[in-house]
Amino acid sequence: MNLLTDAWIPIQQQGSYQKITLQQLLCGEQSGELCLPRDDMELACLQLLCAITQVLFTPKNKKELGQYIQQPMTAQDYVEISREKMSWFDLNHAKTPFMQIRGVKSTQPTGMDKLLAGVADGTNKAFVNPQGLGEVLCGGCAAIALFNAANNCPSMGGGFKGSLRGSTPITILIRGKELRQTIWLNVLTEETAEAAMPWYQNTKDQLPNYLDTVKADVKIAASTIGLNRGLLWQPAHFELLPPKASGCCSCCGCIEPVYDGFNKAKFNYTVEGVWPHPLSARIFTVKKGEKEEKFPSFTTTAPTWTHLSRLVVDQQTDKEGQQTAPVIQQARTFMASDKIQLIVGGYRNNQATILERRHELFSLAQGWATHGEVIHQIIAAGLAYKTALRKALYLFAVGIKDKVHGSGINLCEPAETNYYQQTENLLHYSLASVDYAAPSAALNAQNGKLKAMVTALFEQATEPYRQEPKMLKALALARRSLNKSLQELKPEGANT
The missing domain is CATH 1.10.132 (Topoisomerase I; Chain A, domain 4)
Structure with missing residues (x-):
């Protein structure tokens, strides 16, 4: 199953549910709203679509981005550009499967429900997570779950690393008039990427770390991680078991080849510093002359609006400050005179246990960018x-x-x-x-x-x-x- 060619994106349009390909979506051949039984899976699916689009089709400047937002790309451009990175997104690749490491050794396989945040832990309740939700997953849902676990969820416990953004970061995205526009509004231009990470040009040809693996116990400076590598960073050693020929996906309900387990193994390394994720704000404090940065997260039951100021407003004093996500900084340059809708989501957790899911929509009136x-x-x-x-x-x-x-x-x-x-x-x-x-x-x-x-x-x-x-x-x-x-x-x- 390849995310660049197969139909894996679950959408609903006028009451009809179907799966479409990324080419159909970006080329304007099909459209609709993402449709999965869990809001966090929908949010993760959107993040994954943005990440793939960013990796394949990074616009050079604001003008080129505007063209992508306004007009679908041609099928010829899609095929030609995506051909070079086809192997990056093959879920069953013989040597480098998507977001996995081949040859993971474990005493016994782990059930697929462990890839779905909050399903297998003690807070699971039937009215929140229907029984059997993660029993088997189709290729699309498995890919989304792997990406979500790598980017948004707590680690699986001692010895397992968490995401580049920490345990449960808040994610912020810009919503467009349709799904295709939403994806492009959350893609950085080369100009914005260089502003967010000055090392962008030197690292833009890096491979994801499931293709170019890191050594055990190595120390990695965040400023050496390129945009593509960081967006597709896999912090853990996971490997899906071979798929069964056919089954009913417990998540989306489609009859397809399904996965019923995966192998996992502890793997240690250290990332020094904070990697500037395109979809995350950062907050910092200055202690003894040293700047300490981290990503905001939902740590209490206080509603999402209480966090909104530090997600969309830049502030800085001698002792503390906040910096908005690169996609928000970019939006200020071409959406300053427009209203904007923001998708904000994430988890609230207690160590490895998910206590709460958040997925909300906020609207900001015209003038938000300058006031x-x-x-x-x-x-x-x-x-x-x-x-x-x-x-x-x-x-x-x-x-x-x-x-x-x-x-x-x-x-x-x-x-x-x-x-x-x-x-x-x-x-x-x-x-x-x-x-x-x-x-x-x-x-x-x-x-x-x-x-x-x-x-x-x-x-x-x-x-x-x-x-x-x-x-x-x-x-x-x-x-x-x-x-x-x-x-x-x-x-x-x-x-x-």
Whole structure:
């Protein structure tokens, strides 16, 4: 099964499900929306399509990229350009199968469900992952799962390496009007690639590390990893078992040759530094004169919008900063006057266990590219009102030592959960509709609504305790704290 010639891309169009080839998609012969039973597999499939397209057809400049976005490429161009790298994407290649290492030795094969994040671990529930979801996988789903495990998932435990971006990085992509456009909007030009990684020209002819393998225990500088090699980096030693002639894929449901297991083996090496992945923002701190970088990830239950500022806004001080993904930096050069839709996804994990999946769509109004401070203000306000609520309820619980006895009842967590649930749509609306050039009125309106929500949530949380005499002082203390915080958050000149 070859990803460049076979039909493996699952799409749905007008209620009809089918699989199409990459040539049909990029040449405009077929189109539709990606369709898989798991949102993370759809996101991984999109990432894989972007990676393959980047590796095969990197545009020289913004003009050439614009042509690809606007017009499908010709079948002749596709065939001629892809011919050189055909062996890179052969899932069953005799020597260098896609994202695999030949000759992996293990005591016994591992089930395919281990390639699907969260299916085989202790958090698996039938209503999230149907029973038998990863029993056998067709070639397309197996390729997507291999790519996802290499790029987005925690490692498989001690001795197994994780992705170049760390354990569970947040991925951000730009959404186009159709799937073909979405793919091209997330492909870097040579100009952008050189800006993101100054070593691009010296490394652009590198092979993926499943073709040109690394030595055990070697130390690799991130600045020696080229764009193609990094996008298709396989951190682990995996090898699929030979496929069975025919079966029903447990993921997509198609009748095709299927894989029912793989061999895995521990393999150690060290990557020094941070590789600038095209689809990831980076955050950094400066400690003792040394810059420490990492990729943002979902570490708490806080919703995705709380991360959006550091995903689309560049900021830097002497001690810390954030840098947006190269695809976002590139979009600022040719989408600055347009609205933009962003796909944001990733996992929240506890070591090797997946706790939560994220896959969300955000819309940013015209002006997003040049008014990052407004995006920051919208997100900061949403977080500040949440903090005001938590602070007041914390005082209600603990009081003030030797002055006011607290209630001893911690209402912070449920109130915060309710706050996030009730403000989700408001924050999405603010980001999508604000006039970024003149945002004052929209920001004041948003803050007024946030204030009303916080006040109502405080009253709702504390209502059962208003008739308890021993809690009245703690309640008064908490209400004074909330009113003080809300007053401080009121914008200058606002009436609310």
